[in-house]
Amino acid sequence: MLKIDNLHATVDGKAILKGISLTLNPGEIHAIMGPNGSGKSTLAYVLAGRPGYEVTDGKVTLDGEDLLEMEPHERAAKGMFLGFQYPVEIPGVSNVQFLRTALNAQRRARGEAELSAGEFLRVARAQADALGLDMEMMKRAVNVGFSGGEKKRNEMVQMGIIDPRLAILDETDSGLDIDALRVVGNGINRIMRKPDKAVLLITHYQRLLDIVEPDFVHVLAGGRIVRSGGAELAQALEREGYGEMAA
């Protein structure tokens, strides 16, 4: 599904990613772990097409198509979803209005019929309920006045509504207490653990991986993947820390 080949990228002229290669097949969940500054978030932003992140070498394809040639909204229409580490507050635009616009733009791009307001609200309510987010909050401005945990839940509600094929989740677990972590983790499993979907789960800690069990774990350090393995690698990291591997 997603094929990253020798990806190099710079931010403000500074090299951050220095040759990342990684393949995600349908049905797989990959975790990327690594110390601060190793390039985890940069990888997420480069894949989603954030302006200011410049690819200097390498190739990324989504279902065989050149991902790096696509605009951010085109990547979304192709089925990619980025869960933000720091979800953005947008005063004056309600969650419902935003998500209906987004979903219908994606459906238009794929040649599918748009959802009516009523159909959309049914989908939104089901996802909000599943993630324990009050529907009243969905009518409020995007992330404005939301606590850190509510913002992360809202990211997952959005993911549930949009129902992507490929999710890149950038530290979706940060800022969550244990209960919220379980709700969010179960949400990821429910929405994304499917034979035709794939997830790139970027995280610092083992604790989310206890709920969302990865098929593969990669350690990112200094802009490169320095080690790959199965779920047991995450447990080893939890015990031993990054020190040795990143060295």
Next chain:
Amino acid sequence: MTLLALPSNREEAWRWSDLSALPKLIERVPTGEVPDELPWIDCDRDGPRLLFVDGRLDESRSRLGPVAIGAVAVETGHPLGRLAGKKGWSLKLGRDHAPPGLIQIVHVSTGAADHLTAEILLDADAQASIVETYVGEGWTNRLTRITLGKGARLMLSRRILGESGFVSLTDQAELGEGASLVVATFAGGGRDTRLDGEIDLAGAGAFAEAAGALLARGRQRHDVNLVVRHLVPSGTSRQVWRSVADDQAACSVAARVEVARGAQKTDGEQSLKGLLLARSATINAKPELEIFADDVKCAHGATVGELDRNALFYLESRGVTPDEAKALLTRAFVADALERVGEEKVREAFHAEAEGWFA
């Protein structure tokens, strides 16, 4: 041929104005053609309707109710207001008048210039809600005198639409004790505007609000010059303006609050915000406070910025196209000013116009 005595940019109140198109505009021959679809708003409290075509009442498509047509004498020193003449419409409501429903006035301009004066006089406790819509392509010039008695309430909403030309509106208002005036303006379309307002809070405890959303593109100009005078104690005033400029367009808002000696417990607030959609566009914001009393609460804020790049990327990463993302954020930006429109159906119509601006 008429010689126009127009103010020049050398005068402070006119420094951002461009009236240079007016002499040419008045030579444009009016076609007199009225569009089939007139911008009436469907509403629950349907009231009088007035259709003015090039400044003349179209009687067949109007129903006056309590509105009178004829000589209107309003004194003014304003250079454009002075041109408005001594004819127009007037609305005088007393305490015992049943509210006439929503009064809708549509001004169609088919070329050249037309001038009208209006007088709105609400006696004690009278209430009225008026929506005026401006369409067409010539120069439409209006002078409006508003007098509100004790406890009277007026909601005046204005939509400035149309393809080209110029709209100049000069308002002079005086509010009595506990009276309330809300003037909300939406300027979209393709016409240049000059909006002048002088609002005097002459009775204790009066409330005045002047709000507007100005949207400009191409080489369009919107120009607002507003003064609210607190002459007696305990008055409240709000000025809320949102300007959006694209291309080489310019929006200018000069808004002043004056608090007279002795006008204690005045509560005045100004919020002037501008959004630049292109680096080549211009926003001028000039908030002014002139305070001669010592126990008042006055706040003012003026900001000019661009669309938030983080918000744009967030929207786009969810599949919203770049154009839709800009439209969503811009609409949200002007929403504050349009929320001031009191009638729900009218407010919806204004929001729809704002949405249509991006289409």
